Amino acid sequence: MPELKLNQAPAHVRHGSNMGQPLTRRDGVLKVTGAAPYAADSKVEGLLHAVLAVSTIARGRVTHLDVAAAKAHPGVVDVMTPENRPALAEDPDAKTNPFMFRLDLLQNDRVRYPNQPIAVVIADTLEAATEGAALLAPRYETEPARAGLDTEGRFSPNTVGVGNPAEASHGDVEAGLAGAAKRVEATYETPAQYHNAMEPHAIVAHFEGDRLTVDTPSQGLAMAQGRLAGLFGMDPKNILVRSPFLGGGFGSKGFIAGPQILGVLAAKLTGRPVKLVLRREHMYGPVGHRAPTRQTLRLATDGDGALQALHHHTLTASSTFDDFFEPASDIAHTLYASPAIRTSHEAVRVDSGTPLFMRAPGEATGSIALESAIDEMAEACGMDPLEFRLKNYAEIEPLSGKPFSSKALRECYRQGAERFGWSKRSLAPRQMRDADGLLVGYGMGTATFPALMFQANAKAIIKRDGTGVVESGTHDMGQGAWTAFAQVAADSLGLDIEQIEYRAGRSDLPDAGIAGGSAHTATAGTAIHRAGAAVIAKLAALATENPDSPLYGAGNAGVIAREGRLHRRDDESRSETFAAILDRAGLDQIEESGAAATDPAAAGAYAMHAHGAVFAEVKVDPDFGQIRATRLVGAFAAGRIINPKLVRSQLFGGMIWGVSFALHEHAAVDHRTGRVMNPNLGEYHIPVNADVPALEAITVDEHDPHVNDLGVKGVGEIGITGSAGAVANAVWHATGVRVRNFPITLDQLIG
């Protein structure tokens, strides 16, 4: 790896060897021994337990709750309904920015989706609260549910995702289609999916005077603090949100959700600390999901297999009361060169909870459809799918015309294909069998995810004993952020990782933005890097300006921070320890802050994306259609890798999710009622160990001087993209049957 970009204090270099090391996660032992405190583990004196009562209907009004029966149950302390819910300073239906989602906080008797909270029962024990909720026996005035993508009222949303245009194009797609040698048109369906983090949304809320402390898993501590402050009319400084560990988030914990806030309201109502933990089935409504899509792809090529037109159209669904439109078509902006590209979105409104960001929002759904269509187009051209992708390799971002800040995708294709043994693939489907007679298929997909930057802050401190403290309210969702940021922090101070303390996971630390968009390492890491640079600059000034220091006068030459010492850059034999410098200055510690955000100049000039190539082998029983993914090789180029071990785990997790997307996950929605019929981990299938193939994740060297100081692109989501399509394409290659309705189930193969 080249030397870090030194834009903060170019005179001074910090040398470290922490970044790039495959350190084992610091939280690992704590987690396997049960010592890592999750939100629901919080113990507060006098704690009450709250349980939600949720609607069984999708649409209508609650006409009766048997509050008396619930209150009469031994142990029940109170029942919170719209009648007695404490007042809020802000309407839960207010929406003042696109990152603010409408909440169901018992503001009225209306029901707008199944599993909407309609009351909260608070009791001395979890058991009493649970039974109290059952005893409410709600009655409803029911209106017909609107469910599924065939619901009436299709419209074109103004924007999709977060402010992306719903329509975009360059060139003339219709002309390209009309004049082409080969055309493919196909429609793919993806189902609603639920995040299903292993840790359910949980909160322990505790008021002390005008101060509120909440323990709750959060991918965005400062935003959660701000949302609570707005709703409760409090000074954010009086709210402490603690989230040292998350048992997965995947986007569902990006914003504090309604049920968590109901836990705070229950604490307010009772004047006692309250714990509220969602039941698994209650997570199928008020905490977001991945919206279903129906995607129509129209592609055309000339006689040589060069794309002439690409139209990616998505129909998706949002709730009746809020806007989140899965931006599935947008993936076509980036991946394949074509003189004409068009992306478009339509939507319907259904009686479901509002969909939300779910790991690779838009990219995951869009990728499986686009990669399937590319495969179909390659087949129509009689070309190998890899050859076809290389033929249509985008040297510049096709839609914007911008150059890529870096793009090692060609190398990903090469390394991945070689490691996988792609050359042994038959061109025609249903040609390969294993020794047991099982059908064997090879498929591939291209992975991509934007290299985003949000906003983050950090503080770095050097103490008189020569050790360091670095603070940033970052979020460890299980991805290893605590470890990776400590590595960045140690290098930013030129200290060994054992010589620094890295503090994270609390809202009273510098705002680290969100752990989302695969941008956490890039953004908070850059803030940490800059905070370290700033405090080293301060330290250097103390030394170089003091005649008693061996570094006196080195201000122009500059110093190098390494292993707790500053060295004169042009004469490394002249050095001094951090401790000695502070000691002489009579300072207990010095501190500085750092901040990071999108660099508008870089973002304007370059298209910035991580890329990858995923190759999948599946086996299919020829009689039964039962499918097993048996081998997955992914090669990814995502800029600088802070911790190869954690990154490999992240990529594996994403690749497994790709298998899940292609073969397993779906919410079985009964379209008569809008209810999800499989709201549990027994019936909502995700891969079990026996479904997880032999995995290999290769990280391809990529140096990107534009994305951020660290050159980090992020790996949180890219693993899903490409993988799902690769598995789907492998199923086609194994069987000769193209299933376009995901997940691919055995009845669709043999039916």
Next chain:
Amino acid sequence: MNRFEYLRPATAADAVAAAAQPGAAYLAAGTNLLDLMKGGIARPDTLVDITRLPGLDTVETLPDGSTRIGALVRNARLAHDAGFARRYPAVAEALLSGASPQLRNAATAGGNLLQRTRCTYFYDTASACNKRQPGSGCDALHGDNRLHAVLGWSERCIATHPSDFCVPLAALDAVVETHGPAGPREIPLEAFHLLPGDAPERETVLQPGELILAVRLPPQAAEFAAHSRYLKVRERTSYAFAVASAAAALRMEGDRVAEARIALGGVALKPWRAREAEALLAGQKPDAALFRRAADAALADARPSAPANAFKIELARRIVARALTLAAAGTPNRIPALPASPFAHQTGGAHHA
């Protein structure tokens, strides 16, 4: 969950007396019942914990060569009993294809017989279900019913019985020993579960309070040991209920089938014995065409309970034919690493699993 009385009787007679009261339910491992209680699907007033009853947790060979499996024998213990697995390999393979290791360590033999359907409408208390609430209707009939019954269903209920264990037991003429208010009795496993008919709320022939003491495999059941398999098609490789499954057991005499046993799982509200298919095989030389005819016979009465599950009929035929083929090839020396799976390797060789 609701408040309930918890009793832990010391004798079977006390247990029967307590459980005969209205609203009482037996509790063994609770791997199904506790989930049902947490979901509000079952709300018993009294739980009669039988896990401390003496003498119900042994596997014994009786003088006549029968094997008696105590009602409290855990699934894992039974499946890993080498002597048992050698004599009844299809039963062991079926056990190991069910649930997860954690559940198999807890779940009991008797409880397996009494597990409730996995129909999602049964589990969803907001849905109409004649089994859960007699007379309320069946929301599965026109709902999400891709995996529902193709044999023995009625307009009142199209659910399936989820057990793997019961499928080879039915094939091997297992007998259920019980003790009820009227004393002990024996019930052929095949007659133990009831088809839905007009009263899907009645799931077994057990009377109120009647306690399963043991499941017994007759001496003849071991005569199939050399040619016995269980085959289970699932929507994921493990920890999933059968889309459809079959147990096939052959007693060979020379190159001919002397006697065949076939039962299907996941197709009806009870393990489905296929006697007509068995009869077709008796005295015949096994080959693919014969097995296909037997498979056709096994599903002769099948009809989809909804268009979405029509595929299960042909799937089940193929499973029967394959299970017979595997059984004819001989019971493997070891139960495969992926028990009952189409991905259990017939050819051996290292795999990544």
